[in-house]
Amino acid sequence: MNVGEPDGGDSTAPDPDGTRTEREPDPEPEAVRSAEAVFGDGMPLARRYADLLTGSGTQRGLIGPREGPRLWSRHLLNCVAAAPLVPRGASVIDVGSGAGLPGLVLAIARPDLRVTLLEPLLRRTTWLDEVVTELDLDVRVLRARAQDCALRADVVTARAVAPLDRLLPLCLPLVRPGGQVLALKGDGAAAELAGAEEELRRGGISAEVVVTGSGAQTSTVVRARVPAGRPGSRAAGRGEPVHGDACPG
Ligand SMILES: C[S@@+](CC[C@H](N)C(=O)[O-])C[C@H]1O[C@@H](n2cnc3c(N)ncnc32)[C@H](O)[C@@H]1O
Numbered sequence: 001m002n003v004g005e006p007d008g009g010d011s012t013a014p015d016p017d018g019t020r021t022e023r024e025p026d027p028e029p030e031a032v033r034s035a036e037a038v039f040g041d042g043m044p045l046a047r048r049y050a051d052l053l054t055g056s057g058t059q060r061g062l063i064g065p066r067e068g069p070r071l072w073s074r075h076l077l078n079c080v081a082a083a084p085l086v087p088r089g090a091s092v093i094d095v096g097s098g099a100g101l102p103g104l105v106l107a108i109a110r111p112d113l114r115v116t117l118l119e120p121l122l123r124r125t126t127w128l129d130e131v132v133t134e135l136d137l138d139v140r141v142l143r144a145r146a147q148d149c150a151l152r153a154d155v156v157t158a159r160a161v162a163p164l165d166r167l168l169p170l171c172l173p174l175v176r177p178g179g180q181v182l183a184l185k186g187d188g189a190a191a192e193l194a195g196a197e198e199e200l201r202r203g204g205i206s207a208e209v210v211v212t213g214s215g216a217q218t219s220t221v222v223r224a225r226v227p228a229g230r231p232g233s234r235a236a237g238r239g240e241p242v243h244g245d246a247c248p249g
Contacts, residue, residue, distance in 0.1 A: 031072035034217050038080050042108045045135055049108060050076060052131050053099060062099040062127050078184065079105035079159065081213030082221050085182055086113060090154035093118055093174050095146045096161035100128055102184060103157065107139045116140045118149065118247075144247040146170040151247065152179075159184035164192035164222060168199050171224075178228035182221050185209075189220045200224065 039046045053075075054068040067075065079102030086092060089112050094103025097117035107115040117139060119125050125143040132139045142149070147170055156171040156179070164183060171181045185192060189209045200207050207224040 027069045028072045031077055034215065035072055035077060035080070038077070038083070038213075038217060039109050042111070045108045045137075046076065046080075046105070048135055049100070049104060049131065052134065056130075057099050057127065060123065060127055062124060075101055076105055077213075077217040078102075078219050080109050081217045081219035082106070082157070082182055082184055083109045085210065085212055085221060085223065086110065086155050086157075088112055090114070090179075091152075091176075092116065092155045092157060093151060093153040095156060095158040095167075095171055095174070097128065097141075098124060098160070100131060102159050104128075104131065104135075104137070104139065106157070107137050108135070111138075114138075116142055116151070116153065118142050118144060118146060118151075120145045142247050146174060149174065149247045152176045154179040155182060156180075157182045157184070164196040165199055168196055168205075168224060172203060172205065172226065175226045177226060179226050181224040181226075183224070185220050185222055187220065189222050193222055 035046060036043050050071055053063055053071060057063050058065055058068055063071075063075075082102055083106055086106065091114045092103065092106060093116045094100075094106070095118050097103045097119045100117060103115050103117045106113055117125075117128055119128065119141070120143060122143060125141050128141045131137075132141060142151075151174055153174060154176055156174045158167055158171055158181070161167055162170065164185070167183055168181065171183070175181055193207055193209060196207070204227055205224050207222060210221045210223050212219050212221060
């Protein structure tokens with residue numbers, strides 16, 4: 001169903017007093033109701049982010065035109081379902097953030113996190129910067145490729161960036177000792193994990209598939225934990241905070 005089609009949402013309900021403010025009906029009322037439960041106080045911000053994605057985000061090619069009508073069910077709920085896997089107060093680098101998925105969703109749902117969005121394409125970082133300003137989020141946007149960065153964070157997230165055997169070499173060097181990579185994957189997660197066994201064994205890293213959330217809001221995540229004593233191969237080695245910077249440009 002497209003945005004704006006009548007779907008039995010709130011704005012088509014009777015309004016005998018004529019006091020209701022008109023707004024577009026939710027294209028996915030059930031998904032939005034699920035989102036309200038998980039975003040809690042962050043729901044107004046999540047709605048504004050969703051509006052930006054379906055508006056300027058679509059016009060400027062950040063997300064495909066078919067994604068708007070399934071934004072909540074396919075994207076926002078999928079991303080926010082991973083939030084419980086992130087420890088309280090963690091620093092987070094979202095590699096290949098694109099339109100901010102999952103990094104901006106995590107920042108909205110979990111204001112305790114310190115989130116950095118890492119994205120190499122200027123067109124995308126320009127839009128992300130605008131969104132961060134518009135939503136008044138304390139989120140950093142960095143234009144760089146993961147392999148060119150010497151940053152560290154407690155948690156490195158990635159969604160739809162690369163298969164696990166290519167993704168892990170990009171993400172693991174950005175993880176602080178004792179931290180983790182959370183790779184949001186689909187049904188093929190277990191097969192991808194099997195294909196990345198060699199890479200994991202070499203680094204002495206344990207990994208598992210975790211299905212988090214419930215009902216419409218599940219996410220299949222590969223969680224790879226970096227041992228506490230493991231020195232990073234690219235990062236500066238002192239476990240400096242991610243907001244300390246070390247990216248080109
Ligand atoms: C298919 S998009 C996914 C975007 C978003 N994570 C999502 O789930 O919708 C992949 C993104 O990864 C970025 N990317 C590709 N290679 C990268 C690299 N080496 N380091 C950082 N980002 C990269 C691309 O620019 C693109 O924005």
